[in-house]
Amino acid sequence: MTELKNDRFLRALLKQPVDTTPIWIMRQAGRYLPEYRATRARAGSFMDLCKNADLACEVTLQPLERYALDAAILFSDILTVPDAMGLGLYFSEGEGPRFTNPVQSMADIEKIGIPDPEGELQYVMNAVRTIRRELDGRVPLIGFTGSPWTLATYMVEGCSSKEFAKIKGMLYDTPTALHLLLDKLADSIILYLNAQIAAGAQAAMIFDTWGGSLTPATYREFSLRYMQKIVDGVTRENDGRKVPVILFTKGGAQWLEPMTETGCDGLGLDWTINIAEARARVGDKVALQGNMDPCVLYASPEVIRQQVADILAGYGQGSGHVFNLGHGIHQHIDPEKVGVLVDAVHELGKQYHTTA
Numbered sequence: 001m002t003e004l005k006n007d008r009f010l011r012a013l014l015k016q017p018v019d020t021t022p023i024w025i026m027r028q029a030g031r032y033l034p035e036y037r038a039t040r041a042r043a044g045s046f047m048d049l050c051k052n053a054d055l056a057c058e059v060t061l062q063p064l065e066r067y068a069l070d071a072a073i074l075f076s077d078i079l080t081v082p083d084a085m086g087l088g089l090y091f092s093e094g095e096g097p098r099f100t101n102p103v104q105s106m107a108d109i110e111k112i113g114i115p116d117p118e119g120e121l122q123y124v125m126n127a128v129r130t131i132r133r134e135l136d137g138r139v140p141l142i143g144f145t146g147s148p149w150t151l152a153t154y155m156v157e158g159c160s161s162k163e164f165a166k167i168k169g170m171l172y173d174t175p176t177a178l179h180l181l182l183d184k185l186a187d188s189i190i191l192y193l194n195a196q197i198a199a200g201a202q203a204a205m206i207f208d209t210w211g212g213s214l215t216p217a218t219y220r221e222f223s224l225r226y227m228q229k230i231v232d233g234v235t236r237e238n239d240g241r242k243v244p245v246i247l248f249t250k251g252g253a254q255w256l257e258p259m260t261e262t263g264c265d266g267l268g269l270d271w272t273i274n275i276a277e278a279r280a281r282v283g284d285k286v287a288l289q290g291n292m293d294p295c296v297l298y299a300s301p302e303v304i305r306q307q308v309a310d311i312l313a314g315y316g317q318g319s320g321h322v323f324n325l326g327h328g329i330h331q332h333i334d335p336e337k338v339g340v341l342v343d344a345v346h347e348l349g350k351q352y353h354t355t356a
């Protein structure tokens, strides 16, 4: 086992003492970085970049060269699993992800198989292995997946959606069909995450980007229930270390308690909830990750520092907080501003922690 030189990210998730608040950023490797755009151009398409272990490793490490980040996140996408199920993923310029074979009926769902993580998805595991080797213990590596509900929205709609007309039609009219799809996704994801962990991922994050589009009753039945299945099935210890599991439902502030009851280690928060309130509600049971509005990075360095100070003070004393943005970093953000953010978190975070 390579010794981990900086483990404050994992320690904070397990509420062990840390010297300052750790930080990583959703989409820390992405289009706001000129070096990312250069590697992406060399790769050809976005999926070519994901499928090339050396290039995926290169872009994973780029933000760590620039900033004092406390974790690396695997460079990949949540839509690799539906792609491996045979849906034919492609990204059309300016329109986001699309599938050539979306899922439209019970017959389509019955045909879907469970992808072999060391088969159709082996390129992801190769990227994990390459990144772990190149990181050489600098910081831990986060593996991830989309939630079954979030993946199903793309699979049924065939692309990004605002209204979710097709999948909600299925949810209300033929719930049995949707449950079969979600169950196959949950089984596939358990294998996928466990393979990432076996390949070297040291934490696992579940992105439920579209859970917030559901009603309280349908959130529990169609999203949370399948995330629960994943939390129950995921490897929680590897190589002598705990592997923390983090759940993130965008727009899910009203469901922090039931999310906590799944037995996960941490919750990702978007910016629509005050982190002090989140801590008061569930902070004795889980660590919290978040939760600055990504648009704060359009503001001046002074405003960014003030917003960081407010969020750190909102969480308050003690371990259990991982600083992050409430969602992915926007493509037009100035990379200098990200440096201001990372430095402010480490500098101001010290006053909330004791190493004793």
Ligand SMILES: Cc1c2[nH]c(c1CCC(=O)O)Cc1[nH]c(c(CCC(=O)O)c1C)Cc1[nH]c(c(CCC(=O)O)c1C)Cc1[nH]c(c(C)c1CCC(=O)O)C2
Residues within 6 Å of the ligand: 025, 026, 027, 028, 029, 030, 031, 040, 046, 073, 074, 075, 076, 077, 078, 079, 091, 093, 094, 095, 096, 097, 144, 146, 160, 207, 209, 328
């Ligand atoms: C919904 C979702 C997707 N992908 C992901 C989610 C869940 C998180 C979230 O809510 O944002 C997850 C994701 N996507 C990407 C990562 C890499 C790791 C990281 O966070 O740094 C992660 C964790 C890279 C990416 N995934 C994508 C990019 C940009 C693609 C490019 O380089 O052109 C990156 C860096 C593409 C992507 N992939 C997806 C969309 C909607 C898009 C945008 C398409 C567009 O705007 O053209 C699906």
